[in-house]
Amino acid sequence: MKTIIVAKGLDNAIGQDNELLCRLSNDLKFFKKTTSGHLILMGRKTYESINRPLPNRVNVILTNNKNYKAEGCHIVNSITEAEEFFKDYEKIFIIGGAQIYNLFADRVDRYMITQIKANFPDADSHFTDLDYTKLNLIEKTEFKADEKNEYDFDVEIYTVNK
Numbered sequence: 001m002k003t004i005i006v007a008k009g010l011d012n013a014i015g016q017d018n019e020l021l022c023r024l025s026n027d028l029k030f031f032k033k034t035t036s037g038h039l040i041l042m043g044r045k046t047y048e049s050i051n052r053p054l055p056n057r058v059n060v061i062l063t064n065n066k067n068y069k070a071e072g073c074h075i076v077n078s079i080t081e082a083e084e085f086f087k088d089y090e091k092i093f094i095i096g097g098a099q100i101y102n103l104f105a106d107r108v109d110r111y112m113i114t115q116i117k118a119n120f121p122d123a124d125s126h127f128t129d130l131d132y133t134k135l136n137l138i139e140k141t142e143f144k145a146d147e148k149n150e151y152d153f154d155v156e157i158y159t160v161n162k
C-alpha cells in the first residue's frame with residue numbers, strides 16, 4: 001500500500017525556502033504515528049531540509065546523484081529503483097516534496113491530506129492538482145488552532161479509484 005502524505009494550504013502551498021510553511025504540533029504527531037515502523041520516500045531537497053533520518057522508519061531518498069550518501073538512509077536514483085526497493089515493505093509513505101509528489105501522484109493507493117485552513121501567498125512549492133472525482137473520502141478529522149497549532153486544519157484520508 002502506497003500513500004502520499006502531505007500538509008497543504010487551501011492554495012496547495014506546501015513549502016517556502018525549502019522549509020515547511022508552519023508548525024502544527026498535532027499534525028506532526030499524526031505524521032509520526034502514521035509513518036513510524038514503515039518506509040518513507042523523500043526527494044533529496046526534502047531530506048536536506050530535515051537533515052537527518054527520521055527515527056523508527058526506513059528512510060529512502062530519491063536523487064539523480066549516483067554518489068549521494070546520507071547516513072542511515074537508502075539512496076535510489078529512479079522511480080523504477082524506488083519501486084523495486086518498495087517490494088520488501090508493506091506500507092510505503094511518499095513524504096514529499098513537490099517533485100516527488102508529482103512523480104507518484106498516479107502511483108499511489110491512498111492520500112492522507114492535512115488541509116490547512118489558510119493560504120500561503122509567499123510559498124514557492126505547491127502540491128499537485130488532484131482530480132477529486134477519482135478519490136473517495138474515507139475519514140476526516142478536524143483540528144482547531146491553539147498555542148501549538150497555528151491554524152485550523154483537517155486530516156483527510158482518501159482512497160484512489162483504480
Ligand SMILES: NC(=O)c1ccc[n+]([C@@H]2O[C@H](COP(=O)([O-])OP(=O)(O)OC[C@H]3O[C@@H](n4cnc5c(N)ncnc54)[C@H](OP(=O)(O)O)[C@@H]3O)[C@@H](O)[C@H]2O)c1
Pocket residue numbers: 005006007008013014015016017018019020021042043044045046047049062063064065076077078079095096097098099100101103125
Ligand atoms: N507540506 C508538506 O507536507 C511537505 C512535505 C515535504 C516537503 N515539503 C516542502 O517541499 C519543498 C521541497 O520540494 P521540492 O520539489 O523542491 O524538492 P523534493 O521533491 O524534496 O526533491 C527534489 C529532488 O528529488 C530528486 N528527484 C526528483 N525527481 C527525480 C527522479 N525522477 N529521479 C531521481 N531523482 C529525482 C532530485 O534530486 P537531485 O537534485 O539530487 O538529483 C530533485 O532535485 C520544501 O519547501 C519542503 O519543505 C513540504
